[in-house]
Amino acid sequence: MPLNLRCIAIDDEPIALDIIKAHAGKVPFLELKRTFVNAFEALTFLKTEPIDLIFLDINMPDLTGLDFAQVVGNKSLVVFTTAYPEYALQGFELSALDYLLKPIAFGRFMQAANKAYERLSGDSKKSPFVFVKDGYDWVRINLEELQYVESEGNYLTFQETGKKALTRMTITEAIELLPADQFMRVHKSYIVALDRIEKIERHQLTIGKALIPLGASYRDELLERVK
Template sequence: MIKVIAVDDEPVAHDIIRTHAEKIPFISLDATFLSATDALVYIKNERVDLVFLDIAMPDLSGIEFATMINAEIQVIFTTAYPEYALKGFELAATDYLLKPINFTRFLKACQLAEKRLQVHEGKKRNKEQALFVKDGHDWVQIKFNNLVYAKAEDNYVDLHETGKHTLTRITLTELQSKLPADQFLRIHKSFIISRQKIERIEKHQVTVAGNKIPLSKFYRDQLLQDLGSEV
């Protein structure tokens, strides 16, 4: 459930947003505010995932408000002035709705917010997760955000973390199935690397946290596609 508030100095705008919100099962409109400053106080004490935010308001504009709140809180601007759209997207707004807001457009904006929240929560969970592998007779925890790369060594895999490495009996393919796909990439038959720690991509190698890892032709095109880049 997405926790939502609306901030607009026009009461009729609250009525429209409330009517639309009641038709969407995955959002909860928990509060509405005529004053942006009152909304700021609320946000400090309550969980808020998404704000429907007017721009042209007295005392504190929606643009100013958006710069004051936690960047993890999504913003959907609601305004009668299309000239503010560019500024809104410069602030990484989830969407920009022009008044009068029809339900279809409102629903699409909420669906976009839901997708963004799911991606964010997924990344957050992955960062908190870890993998346990056997090192001799012991079990060792490998935290995903510490793992730099993994290298196949015959029937073993050498897991290189920042400042240490662990050799465990597992195939690279088995390891890949246990790692979050949005954080780790296979770039060679013998190597998996951390996506977040990539520093440079060259024709035949990738630099990952200072380590030069071979890049095979077979995986190169997929790597560039995954990263949305061209080299």
């Protein structure tokens, strides 16, 4: 299993590249080698540098991202980035790994990164973990041990069995990061692991020793999903 994925980002908008650079800097297994505003310079770079993953804007002058992907072929995994959702079908027809709609939220970016990690490690199963930043350290969160996520202002607490991690992230980013078939938002401030729920009451649910508030707008969906 690779420790690092070598990647580049290509976009004719420097601001978009800054966002990808910031997101990639939060992912411990991504090694962002270069960013390019010129697609032809990126092609020259790829002739001599092996790259695992390309974050590629679609709507670029002279050489579009779709054309670029056809030139590269299957030498690198491609994640398309664009502000135009109508390009999604064309992107997937080119066997793109994923498709990120701008502005790119970190949680959605992390999903694509995890997908690349799984593909290149030869693991077809869903990743059993995610990484979050706790202070200056990157902490591995084992999804099988994760009980719930609690929002506290601008921070989230990831509560695993016997330990927890505090990270600066929005609850919206967290729900995008976690597998939707295993986790669900049940309150404006809580996400829970569905298989960890022990008891559901009218306004709360129980996970271990924790009592988690249950929002009225989430109750019906939760009951449907745990049937």
